[in-house]
Amino acid sequence: MSNTQASQVQDATDAKAIVASLVERARIAQARYQQYNQTQVDEVVTAVAWALVHPERNRELSALAVETTGLGNVDDKILKNRRKTMGLLRDLQQAKTVGIIRELPELGLVEIARPVGVVGAVVPSTNPAATPTNKTINALKGRNAIILAPSPKGQQTCTLLLEYMHAELDRVGAPRDLIQQLPAPISKATTYELMHQADLVVVTGSQNNVRSAYSSGTPAIGVGAGNVPVIIDESAELDDAAQKIKASKTFDNATSCSSENSLVILDAIYTQAIEALERSGGMLLSDSEKQQLEAAMWENGNLSRHVIARSAPEIARIAGLERSELQSAAFFMVEEQHVGEEYPFSGEKLSPVLAVYRVKDFDAAFEQTRRLLDYQGKGHSCGIHTQDDAHVQRLGLEMPVCRVIVNQAHAFANGGNFDNGLPFSLSMGCGTWGENSISDNLNYRHYLNTTRIARTITPREPTEEELFGDYLQQYGLKNS
Structure with a gap:
């Protein structure tokens, strides 16, 4: 084995251990969090949103994002961070994600929201505060834990954002390990290992990362390129x-x-x-x-x-x-x-x-x-x-x-x-046209499992005449 190959094996081994430690902590925190009721969950979601919407923090994070990535401008990032987070909270205000979320007595069905577990979220450098916040809020709304994998350029912004999120989690008494981040320096090895160890992977940004997520063996949601x-x-x-x-x-x-x-x-x-x-x-x-x-x-x-x-x-x-x-x-x-x-x-x-x-x-x-x-x-x-x-x-x-x-x-x-x-x-799903598994805007529903209780109802078995009568008559097959 060459020195390069040996180094790659060691990097992979180290990455596996690093990510395993994060995932273990996330599972402990998520096991506690999934016992929260809807009111408690919504308080956590509001707290984490405030970590970015807070005016002074928003400006600091926006300035840091422009300084470290060289992308965009500060005033627009401030507006984007606020608008996207406020809009998401509006969408989530009346959304049920805990316990029974829908009952269909005519079908004998009851739908129950369940967490997916630990989410691995890959986020780009173009929006190093808005995108991780959006994914984190959606994940937390479903009583999940999340581990963020920022781009190398966006790592500093994501780290500071995480500090503010942890401060808000402390304020409401929620486990800090509900939200974690891959350690710096961000590497492909740890990012790809997260894709293997998480319960769900959501990827925005590089199409190489999207393809890697799809081939990781973990349920994955990737989004497509724009033009x-x-x-x-x-x-x-x-x-x-x-x-x-x-x-x-x-x-x-x-x-x-x-x-x-x-x-x-x-x-x-x-x-x-x-x-x-x-x-x-x-x-x-x-x-x-x-x-x-x-x-x-x-x-x-x-x-x-x-x-x-x-x-x-x-x-x-x-x-x-x-x-x-x-x-x-x-x-x-x-x-x-x-x-x-x-x-x-x-x-x-x-x-x-x-x-x-x-x-x-x-x-x-x-x-x-x-x-x-x-x-x-x-x-x-x-x-x-x-x-x-x-x-x-x-x-x-x-x-x-x-x-x-x-x-x-x-x-x-x-x-x-x-x-x-x-x-x-x-994060915009592009359907099968864009080789994506979703065709809508990535939202909280994608971070949920749904359990359905099915009870018996009055049988609704159709007759052959009801299903095939018009077809058989149209094609002269009635007496065949």
Whole structure:
């Protein structure tokens, strides 16, 4: 065995012991916690939410996140942390997760909520406070324990967040070991070992981690990659659409997987739409500026870490774009015609940069949107700005996405907002289109087992005539 192989074996052995110790402590805490009633559980959930919503802590965690990850901006992270956590608490206020949660006497069924046990949660660097808080609250709502596996860049923020969560657990007398974190330095070995030893794995972020979770042998919920295309049709209120696109695309410097990445604009209103987008703060680049930007944004086919979640003026400086107007732009637009690896602007950009496609009509917009999703982001979501409900319905019936966002700022709406009915979440299931096991926003129901008591009811056995009569008559099989 080589020295490298021996080192890998030792790392795996150490990781197994480290994670086993955390899981053992989590199981002890969870065994106590599962005896809590609904009122006690809801108090714990509220306490842990306050760990992040507390204004001073929120600002400190947001500043630390930007400082250590280099992603996004502090003010937007403060807003995101608060909004996502407040919205989640709203969703959970009346939710029953302890004991009998539903009775169906006509079916003789009683449904009882049960914990899944110890949750292993892999969280990304883009939202190193909001995402672990969201997953922790959902897990605790189901009387589970949780062990967080942050990204290396997000580790410091997650560690400080955990300190605040533990302080709130102390306040309400709940076990600290309900919430734990893999020790620093965060490694692939401990993260993968957590996937093997937990009772449930929930993964947001790297698709490599999602695939690893699915192959771990542990029940796993992973979410897919985004690459959101948004259609603007001839009936759209253009200035309203432009303002919403600007707000969404620039929020936290486009760290959200739900930020718009491409606009598909119908020819009849293309010029007016671009003008509206420019009035909102966008800037359409020339062909030469587009080439210059592409060279700066991608290195050997990979999105450069130097541009991810940077502001438009910062990106302009990095790319050497000298036009003075670009220094005050909120976001950039580049005209594109094609889709695929050779055309990187057609993929997810994680920056305030939009690809813009000009198409003949709605049929062409539909096909262009499908091509974009087939290349990247299939199953995630798409959006449309329109007053034509037939266009909306067609997207819902035919487009391979789990969410169609209508006349809204996509990054805010897709993960749940106060003015729509989607659950507040930072993790978007993409269904089988995105090779995911769920097609909705990850929420507290995914952290529960359900036991069903079944009693006898009056038999409901159908006759052959009731089930097959119309079929047999239609095909002349009645007397056969």
